[in-house]
Amino acid sequence: MSIHPTAIVSTKAILGENVTVGPFTIIHDNVEIADNVVIESHCELGVTNQRTDDRPLVVGCNSHIRSHSVLYACSTFDSNFVTGHRVTIRENTIAGKNFQVGTLGDIQGDCIIGDYVRFHSNVHIGQQSTIGNFVWVFPYVVLTNDPHPPSNIMQGVTVEDFAVIATMSVVLPGVKIAGGGLIAAHSSVNRDTKENTIYAGSPAKAVGETSKIRLKDGSRQPAYPWPKHFKRGYPEEAIRILESIASDYE
Template sequence: MNNNANFISSKAIYKDVIFEGKCIILGQTKIGSNTIIGEGSIIGYPTKASIKELIKLKEVSWLKYDEVSVGAIIGENSIIRSGTIIYEHVSIGDNFEGGHGILIRENTTIGRNVRIGTNTVIDGYVKIGNNVNIQTAVYIPPKCVIEDDVFIAPRVCFTNDKYPPSKRLCGVTVKRGAVLGANCTLISGITIGENAVVAAGAVVTKDVPSNVVVAGVPARIISTRKEFNDKKSMWEIEFT
């Protein structure tokens, strides 16, 4: 296949979309109006099962990929930056903004007003709510759930296998309004409660209650969310 070629499926539905350069749009992809698609992006990439069948038939081309892909859905007023790959069976709401080189695999649902940073990997079968901010180089594996209004700092690592490698996968759930600090690690199966804060570098091995701050390895409660907010407010006043 020629990765420098531009291929936009005849089945794709889009209007008032700006393609910054050469892109691949596959299957019945729907792209909302006032959206920008960055150069080198691929939307509607087929799943592994579909590609394996094409390899068996020795029919690997964008045209064949287009035939098997059901496409993806991208909402209005979105920015898909260069090098992004979005698989088929992905649905993204309005006002999405992504960095460069993002990977979003199949059966991922993303709500409205979501930002995802450069080089983040969402490895499929993930649910993300509205108004979520995911920063650079975050990894989110299958079966994870992120509710509305969550902030995820750079290089946070979610896990879904407590004793790897195993066949018993269980994702992490992050409840509404939680904050995850840079480089923290969340162990398979835990729940981060509403408005909880996980400090930078923490390793979270068990459920975190709502409205608390945890830190350390393993993470333990060190304060309340109210105390965190009070310190944040004082810091912001001091540097205003």
């Protein structure tokens, strides 16, 4: 255990073995950190508000939380959770294994996130979003939830397994992004999409199957399903899943 002397760690917080806490970081009462977790400087973990109850913030083993991040109570992150800098994740977020969320990510809470999900920098995930496994969300994407803002109606977005939402796209309330689909950059998706299909534009329209896109590495192999050629940064057990998915498409 290595807690920097300037860190403020509640005696009620539960810290596993080999946890590192950086300078100027605050860990409140209702926090449970598993083994081998690094929490960098200037973070605040276990924030409470009028929507939080007694459930703790749980951070799984081998996680890495980068500087200036803020995580609320009543959220759970499975093992190998990784954040960029200045990430904000609110209450009632439940994330699976090896969730990665980039710098400036803003997860509004009340979300379910599957295993091996990747959010790049500066995504905004509205409340009631449901994210499958192996999903990719790129910078400045917004998942909305209010069909006629401001209102008390909340219709979260659903993103199915292996779907990819490219930079600066908006997904409108209640929309389902189907498995293996690709939302092109700068799109606005206002209705449910079909599996393994590319959507582009505002409002987004289907423009073909993802398998039509060829890798720009000279191989002319299909770029999708992406598990056929991309496994960088995943842990071993995820790579096995990616390989079996890829072989399904042979």
